[in-house]
Amino acid sequence: MSLLTTEEYKAIAAGLTLPTQAFIDGSFRPAISGKTFATTNPATGAVLAHIASCGPEDVDFAVQKARDAFEDGRWSRLHPKERKEVLIRLAKLIKRNARELAVMESLDSGKTIYDCETVDVPETIHCLTWHAELIDKIYDQVAPASDGHIALVVREPVGVVGLVLPWNFPLLMLAWKISPALAAGCSIVVKPAKETSLTALRIAELAMEAGVPAGVFNVLPGGGGEVGEPIGRHMDIDMVSFTGSTVTGRKFLTYASESNLKEVTLEMGGKNPAVVLDDAENLDRVAAHIVNGAFWNMGENCSASSRLIVQKGVKEELLSRILAHAREWPMGDPLDPVNRVGALVSKAHYDKVASYLTKGPKVLLGGKAENGFVEPTILDCKPDDLQVREEIFGPILTVLTVDNYDEAIALANDTEYGLAASIYTANVKKAIRGARAIRAGTVTVNSFGEGDISTPFGGFKQSGFGGRDNGIHAHDQYTQIKTIWIDLADDADEAVA
Ligand SMILES: NC(=O)C1=CN([C@@H]2O[C@H](COP(=O)(O)OP(=O)(O)OC[C@H]3O[C@@H](n4cnc5c(N)ncnc54)[C@H](O)[C@@H]3O)[C@@H](O)[C@H]2O)C=CC1
Numbered sequence: 494m495s496l497l498t499t500e501e502y503k504a505i506a507a508g509l510t511l512p513t514q515a516f517i518d519g520s521f522r523p524a525i526s527g528k529t530f531a532t533t534n535p536a537t538g539a540v541l542a543h544i545a546s547c548g549p550e551d552v553d554f555a556v557q558k559a560r561d562a563f564e565d566g567r568w569s570r571l572h573p574k575e576r577k578e579v580l581i582r583l584a585k586l587i588k589r590n591a592r593e594l595a596v597m598e599s600l601d602s603g604k605t606i607y608d609c610e611t612v613d614v615p616e617t618i619h620c621l622t623w624h625a626e627l628i629d630k631i632y633d634q635v636a637p638a639s640d641g642h643i644a645l646v647v648r649e650p651v652g653v654v655g656l657v658l659p660w661n662f663p664l665l666m667l668a669w670k671i672s673p674a675l676a677a678g679c680s681i682v683v684k685p686a687k688e689t690s691l692t693a694l695r696i697a698e699l700a701m702e703a704g705v706p707a708g709v710f711n712v713l714p715g716g717g718g719e720v721g722e723p724i725g726r727h728m729d730i731d732m733v734s735f736t737g738s739t740v741t742g743r744k745f746l747t748y749a750s751e752s753n754l755k756e757v758t759l760e761m762g763g764k765n766p767a768v769v770l771d772d773a774e775n776l777d778r779v780a781a782h783i784v785n786g787a788f789w790n791m792g793e794n795c796s797a798s799s800r801l802i803v804q805k806g807v808k809e810e811l812l813s814r815i816l817a818h819a820r821e822w823p824m825g826d827p828l829d830p831v832n833r834v835g836a837l838v839s840k841a842h843y844d845k846v847a848s849y850l851t852k853g854p855k856v857l858l859g860g861k862a863e864n865g866f867v868e869p870t871i872l873d874c875k876p877d878d879l880q881v882r883e884e885i886f887g888p889i890l891t892v893l894t895v896d897n898y899d900e901a902i903a904l905a906n907d908t909e910y911g912l913a914a915s916i917y918t919a920n921v922k923k924a925i926r927g928a929r930a931i932r933a934g935t936v937t938v939n940s941f942g943e944g945d946i947s948t949p950f951g952g953f954k955q956s957g958f959g960g961r962d963n964g965i966h967a968h969d970q971y972t973q974i975k976t977i978w979i980d981l982a983d984d985a986d987e988a989v990a
Pocket residue numbers: 657658659660661684685686687715716717718720721722725736737738739740741742744760761762763794795842884885886
């Protein structure tokens with residue numbers, strides 16, 4: 494898709510009809526309390542809309558509707574190919590409305606229109622299509638058993654699921670969760686982040702248009718305490734899939750243990766190392782990966798490579814190339830398609846990220862924060878610096894210097910997190926040994942990335958718990974395994990098994 498001019502994007506923005514109500518049982522409704530909250534454009538501070546502020550009573554209502562839909566089988570018991578067809582129709586509707594969704598996403602989150610157009614919207618379509626195409630190609634199993642029996646191992650949709658989302662990829666994280674959940678036949682109650690509810694509401698509307706039956710896809714905007722916690726504690730929700738901070742993720746384990754022991758999948762924070770060894774080849778390419786890993790999406794990315802660990806022999810050369818690449822990342826109006834760095838998602842988050850710039854390590858690049866925007870910043874650090882230890886979730890790259898491979902791997906693992914990592918070396922043994930030794934869910938060699946919709950994504954240590962997003966593995970989150978024994982004996986008294 495070719496990009497438009499800023500003026501053209503602004504014209505689209507001015508003409509948008511923004512969804513402002515909760516989406517429950519197939520239609521938009523105000524919150525039962527009648528309350529609303531303002532959602533703002535973080536790049537300008539302007540109020541975009543007042544949105545229904547849901548509470549526990551809306552959660553109860555939506556869960557009841559989702560349960561009714563699940564039990565009567567209007568979605569859960571369709572032939573998988575019928576669910577596939579509906580989800581593919583939804584993907585096509587998203588494609589038809591791609592531009593409108595990209596602009597809405599950019600306005601609500603501060604993300605650049607460039608990323609929304611080239612990554613968030615197309616990957617959302619790809620994710621839905623991938624899981625739709627998967628669902629009628631998964632076979633159940635027949636277990637080894639005696640001649641007198643058949644043992645079936647079948648998968649069933651887990652039931653009513655709560656999907657609690659972050660603000661850093663509002664559309665894409667929605668897609669990562671709804672695609673396998675809906676494909677599996679679950680009914681869903683989605684809670685978008687309060688900062689970024691718009692695109693989730695619009696997708697629910699498009700899902701209805703595509704043919705997802707009423708009650709199956711519900712979206713409840715609102716706060717963590719008002720909507721997230723009641724979802725976590727609900728006695729009639731079978732499973733919760735959460736993406737967000739480790740602090741909040743931990744609470745979902747408490748909610749589950751204090752309610753119905755619902756299953757919980759947590760995809761949480763990261764402080765991801767990028768290890769560059771002395772023998773790394775093509776330092777210019779390595780530098781481009783490091784810059785992309787650290788500054789893409791303003792560093793508001795759980796898998797951002799925010800800790801560069803560089804062996805001292807290549808440090809000077811690598812840093813000079815990193816600085817050159819980083820200067821090619823223009824920052825400014827998210828609706829200007831030349832910009833690669835937009836605004837941070839909210840004033841509160843901006844204040845948090847900016848606070849890391851006021852203390853400590855030597856600034857090698859950037860260091861300025863103004864009006865919701867934080868410059869790509871590089872800091873020369875020591876392992877115990879606050880900026881190295883804490884997840885900042887902003888465009889701040891910390892640099893640590895090491896003498897050798899062993900020290901590099903030890904530092905890479907010196908974190909409570911274990912989401913992603915990369916290692917740059919021409920030595921295949923070190924690459925594979927390093928990839929194995931770093932405790933993280935995704936390790937890239939001589940590159941940066943999260944892989945693809947086709948590969949599982951999730952964390953070790955305090956970055957993750959439970960299942961994985963993406964790949965066929967995501968399907969495990971939203972299904973239960975059931976064993977069915979069938980007795981084939983003529984003699985009805987013969988025992989099963
Ligand atoms: N994907 C990731 O790894 C993400 C990590 N973060 C990290 O978290 C930090 C804080 O960002 P937040 O927006 O505060 O993340 P958060 O973890 O609090 O928010 C994620 C979701 O959980 C909900 N939530 C918040 N409090 C809740 C509660 N007590 N019970 C149930 N649900 C609750 C939120 O409304 C949102 O929908 C960021 O600075 C970043 O470091 C934030 C977003 C995504």
